[in-house]
Amino acid sequence: DTEVTQTPKHLVMGMTNKKSLKCEQHMGHRAMYWYKQKAKKPPELMFVYSYEKLSINESVPSRFSPECPNSSLLNLHLHALQPEDSALYLCASSRTSSNQPQHFGDGTRLSIL
């Protein structure tokens, strides 16, 4: 069982759709992350929020828009995605953003038609 909850688990969307991925943790962690993982590859960091503020944006296209409404929630808004964006999207959290172990959610498996 994971302490980081992601919804939905699976998502299929067209290139013109708008959807959101959600992530929630109740461990009191103040850093939250979005990763993208392709098959047989390591996770690639997309965004880091530290104390609800965006601290790192790894040159991610603007069709991905993160949001951190409060310290427990993290969203990833998707719009006009491309087929190459199909991947497993992982959310993680850690106590702080400084060299702390990360707790990952189960991920959302996203397919773009």
Added chain:
Amino acid sequence: GQQVMQIPQYQHVQEGEDFTTYCNSSTTLSNIQWYKQRPGGHPVFLIQLVKSGEVKKQKRLTFQFGEAKKNSSLHITATQTTDVGTYFCEDPDSWGKLQFGAGTQVVVTP
């Protein structure tokens, strides 16, 4: 920074055998973390090594941090089918695409 290099990328092990996976960096690391990802699962934190020459054990898993803090290893003794998965080392100081090593995918045959 540069991505930590992990070898081997693929490890086929007979049940009961031992194996080791290595993580190497061209620069000195402040610390290193290891994660395991089961097939179809998510990465799970295993250990963090901070001190030069540090050795930590978790049952059949032994983690080591090199004296120069440029390499690390994970040794598994008496491999079991539950050890199947991909083991990643992570350099927490290298954000982004360089953060995780490529991983060692472990397959165990009975």
